[in-house]
Amino acid sequence: MSIFLTSDLHLGHDKPFIWQARGFSSIEEHDSEIVRRWNERVSEEDTVYLLGDVMLDDTVKGMEHLRSLKGEIHIVRGNHDTDRKVEMYLTSPNVAEVAAALYLRQGKRTFYMSHYPTLVDNVADPGYVHPLICLYGHTHQRDCFFTAEGHTVPFMYHVGVDSHDLYPILIEDVIDHIRAERAGYTF
Numbered sequence: 001m002s003i004f005l006t007s008d009l010h011l012g013h014d015k016p017f018i019w020q021a022r023g024f025s026s027i028e029e030h031d032s033e034i035v036r037r038w039n040e041r042v043s044e045e046d047t048v049y050l051l052g053d054v055m056l057d058d059t060v061k062g063m064e065h066l067r068s069l070k071g072e073i074h075i076v077r078g079n080h081d082t083d084r085k086v087e088m089y090l091t092s093p094n095v096a097e098v099a100a101a102l103y104l105r106q107g108k109r110t111f112y113m114s115h116y117p118t119l120v121d122n123v124a125d126p127g128y129v130h131p132l133i134c135l136y137g138h139t140h141q142r143d144c145f146f147t148a149e150g151h152t153v154p155f156m157y158h159v160g161v162d163s164h165d166l167y168p169i170l171i172e173d174v175i176d177h178i179r180a181e182r183a184g185y186t187f
Contacts, residue, residue, distance in 0.1 A: 001045045001046055001047065002042075002043075002046045002047075002170055002171075003046070003047050003048075003049070003104070003106075003170070003171040004041065004042055004046055004047070004048045004049070004071070004168035004169060004170055004171070005048070005049045005051065005113070005135055005159040005168060005169055005171060005174065006038075006048065006049075006050055006051070006137075006159055006160065006161055006164070006167075006168040006169065007050060007051035007052050007053060007076075007078070007115065007136070007137025007138070007159055007160040007161070008051075008052065008053045008078070008137045008138065008140060008160040008161055008162065009034050009050070009053065009054055009055065009065075009161065010030075010053055010055070010056055010080075011031050011034065011054060011055040011056075011058075011061070011062040011065045011066065012027065012031065012055045012056055012057045012058030012059065012061050012062040012065075013027065013055070013056035013057055013080075014027040014057055014058065018030070021140075022161075022162070022166065027058075031061065031065055033166065034065070034161065034166060035065050035068055035069065037165075037166050037167045037168075038069050038070065038167070038168055039068070039069065039070050040167075041167055041168055042069070042070040042071040042168055043070055043071065044070050044071065045071075046070065046071040046072070047071060047072050047074065048069075048071040048072070048073050048074070048168055049074050049076065049102065049104065049113055049135075049159075050073055050074070050075045050076070051076045051078070051113055051114065051115050051135065051136060051137040051138075051159060051160075052075070052076050052077055052078020052079070052080070052081055052115030052137050052138065053078035053079065053080045053081065053115065053137065053138070054066060054075060054078070054080075054081060054085070054089065055080075055085065056080050059085065059088060063088055063091075063092065066089065066092050066094075066095070067092050067093070067094065069094060070094075071094065072094060072096050073092075073094050073095045073096060074095075074096050074097050074099070074102060075089055075095060075097070075098045075099070076098075076099055076100070076101060076102055076113055076114060076115055077098060077099070077100055077115060078115035078137065078138060079115065079138065081098075081115075086098045101113060101114045104135075104171070106171055106175065108130055109130070109133065109175065110130070110132050110133070111132075111133050111134075111135050111171075112132055112133065112134050112135070113134075113135045113136075114134065114135075114136050115136065115137050115138050116136055116138050117134065117136045117138065117139060117146050117156055117158070118134045118136065118156070119134070119153070119156065120132045120133070120134045120155070120156075131155045132155070133155045133156075133157065133178065134146075134155060134156045134157070135157050135159050135174070136156065136157070136158060136159070136160075137158065137159060137160040138160070139158060139160070140160060140162045141158050141160070141162060141163060142162055142163055143158070143163065144157055144158050144163045144164075144177060145157060145158070145181060146158065152181065154178060154181045154182045155178075157174055157177070157178060159174065
């Protein structure tokens with residue numbers, strides 16, 4: 001069993017600034033490829049943390065796509081995940097929960113998972129051994145790390161599809177990427 005992370009699928013969101021920016025000619029092509037890439041990586045035994053903005057507009061097709069995704073899905077609400085959509089998500093047999101935010105413990109590492117980038121720990125102390133790391137979506141950025149005042153914040157990591165070629169990312173790959181970015185830090 002593996003743990004994957006992702007966000008901002010925007011299934012059924014028929015606006016060119018979503019599907020066209022991701023290289024598709026239609027929302028149907030976009031949604032089909034999002035589902036294909038997810039199911040290419042994720043097995044039924046895996047756990048996926050989906051950090052918000054699951055679907056918009058066409059909720060019928062959005063729910064069909066959500067039900068077709070492999071793995072046990074834990075959803076963190078995004079700005080487009082209304083109360084009505086949350087009720088719909090919970091009817092899908094592959095959705096385990098929907099929460100405002102979640103914590104994930106991996107060995108000695110603790111991750112705070114939110115739809116929004118959140119400064120959650122002391123990023124200025126290079127000797128800090130066990131920081132709380134924010135995993136987030138929302139920004140649709142291509143780079144994986146949050147940037148503030150021209151500096152990379154190594155404890156804030158974007159898991160959205162826009163940073164990962166539209167695929168969910170393994171937690172181990174997130175850890176390796178943070179470790180590489182934090183050269184000189186203990187992690």
